[in-house]
Amino acid sequence: MNGKRILLIVGGGIAAFKVPELIRRLRERGAAVTPVLTRAAQEFVTPLTVSSLAGEKAYTDLFDLTDEAEMGHIQLSRAADLVLVVPATADLMAKMAGGHADDMASTLLMATDTPVMIAPAMNVRMWEHPATQRNLAALQQDGITVLGPDQGDMACGEYGPGRMVEPMQIVEAVTAALTGGPLRGKRVLVTSGPTHEPIDPVRYIANRSSGAQGTAIASALAALGADVIFITGPADVPPPTGVTVVPVETAQQMLQAVQDALPVHVAVFAAAVADWRVASSSASKIKKQDGKLPVLEFAENPDILATISQMKTGRPDLVVGFAAETDDVIANATAKRARKQCDWIVANDVRPETGIMGGAENAVILIREDGVEEWPRLDKAEVAKRLAKRIADKVEEA
Incomplete structure (x- = not known):
């Protein structure tokens, strides 16, 4: 993936602890990763951590004058080859499906004309809730690629669908999306x-x-x-x-x-x-x-x-x-x-x-x-x- 740029939007869920490994794996394959953290994501992983691993500035604030002067959020949303949302929480999926743009992450997602891929992660009850399923259907209809979720044990102690797919599965999907393959377009x-x-x-x-x-x-x-x-x-x-x-x-x-x-x-x-x-x-x-x-x-x-x-x-x-x-x-x-x-x-x-x-x-x-x-x-x-x-x-x- 040499030369490919990924805009990585990190949602605020416990699965965010897997993001550092994901960044390492993507960079091992030559991809450049620009991280964006929601306010909730910063409760699970720090901007310093993801910035150090990505080798690029971590963006957090929609109204940061320095960031806007260096690269406005519109340009940031369109400079990537792929927008990757990991983890995609129920709240973030709802914002995407509803067209909200009230923070850095949701504004970037609204402003982009780049392909978007999400890896949902949430409690099984939240995943199975009719509202989440409606949002999922809307996102898929909009052409967004959805990875998972898997079934498994969760941090809340419950078991079922809602567990985020593993970082290497995400890397494989990203690689296929960005590098194509003999069956691309089929x-x-x-x-x-x-x-x-x-x-x-x-x-x-x-x-x-x-x-x-x-x-x-x-x-x-x-x-x-x-x-x-x-x-x-x-x-x-x-x-x-x-x-x-x-x-x-x-x-x-x-x-x-x-x-x-x-x-x-x-x-x-x-x-x-x-x-x-x-x-x-x-x-x-x-x-x-x-x-x-x-x-x-x-x-x-x-x-x-x-x-x-x-x-x-x-x-x-x-x-x-x-x-x-x-x-x-x-x-x-x-x-x-x-x-x-x-x-x-x-x-x-x-x-x-x-x-x-x-x-x-x-x-x-x-x-x-x-x-x-x-x-x-x-x-x-x-x-x-x-x-x-x-x-x-x-x-x-x-």
């Missing part, structure tokens, strides 16, 4: 996780998928510069940073979300979609009736991979499916590729003894029209990086 869709098909309000049918592989794939594609739309069922892992997350529950909802996301250049269908659903789920919990078993009538779910692969117009340039098999992996996956009419199939052996379904590793076979490529057993993050590289190579060939 719109990529990734589905992930299981789907839950309701039987009644408390029971459902699902597949044994953690969502870890799809999440890793979305992250790897984003790291190569892609604009990723991540459509996920109820997964066991938090969604990746630097992508647009669309949560769904059922196969029908996933298909609708996929169709709403089109057009895209590449579509990767890593989700473990339930093949069937209960034809008529009960609106009330089904009760036991003296040993009498309930009779469930099933209906076939939509075939999302086939639906998109067989589109006559607007089909993605590259459609990648997944095949989780327990027998004759290559033969069954090859037949699936031909039947669904997708371009590639990523096949794996998910027999219980492999520990792959829901595990940390994967051993896949990439099946294309021009041949079969078997990969060794790898961490799912490494599988994702290899697949993302193959996708980037294919896109560059086109």
Whole structure:
């Protein structure tokens, strides 16, 4: 990132203690960092600390005559290649969404025409509050990139979404945004996780998928510069940073979300979609009736991979499916590729003894029209990086 300038706005939350490390990591990669601290941020980290690490003046006061004489806030807001808000508190997000400009940070954010990236951090109740979610939607609609938040333990003692993503994840997202990559300007869709098909309000049918592989794939594609739309069922892992997350529950909802996301250049269908659903789920919990078993009538779910692969117009340039098999992996996956009419199939052996379904590793076979490529057993993050590289190579060939 040599020669790239980042305007770093530090919000007033406990996660601000991670900002010094973030500054160090950004500067290690050659970026110049200009820090701006809100009044609340100065309760957690001092201007002297961030200024020393950044090697530049830390700005704090909108009405400082010296600062205005040296570089007015309008120029400061436009001199950077990226505006980064870390942590983005609930209050700061509300100001951004509402167009407020009553201090240095909010005025800079209103005055900038530079891309903006934020890393929210706050109490789980604050994150889930309808007002914060409305503000989040408004910011995303305005084109602001949102990193996280993650789930985890918080300083207040609670657990849940609201924990700021780690500094290195922010650095990776910033690097991808500023340096581009082979997939820069390409719109990529990734589905992930299981789907839950309701039987009644408390029971459902699902597949044994953690969502870890799809999440890793979305992250790897984003790291190569892609604009990723991540459509996920109820997964066991938090969604990746630097992508647009669309949560769904059922196969029908996933298909609708996929169709709403089109057009895209590449579509990767890593989700473990339930093949069937209960034809008529009960609106009330089904009760036991003296040993009498309930009779469930099933209906076939939509075939999302086939639906998109067989589109006559607007089909993605590259459609990648997944095949989780327990027998004759290559033969069954090859037949699936031909039947669904997708371009590639990523096949794996998910027999219980492999520990792959829901595990940390994967051993896949990439099946294309021009041949079969078997990969060794790898961490799912490494599988994702290899697949993302193959996708980037294919896109560059086109």
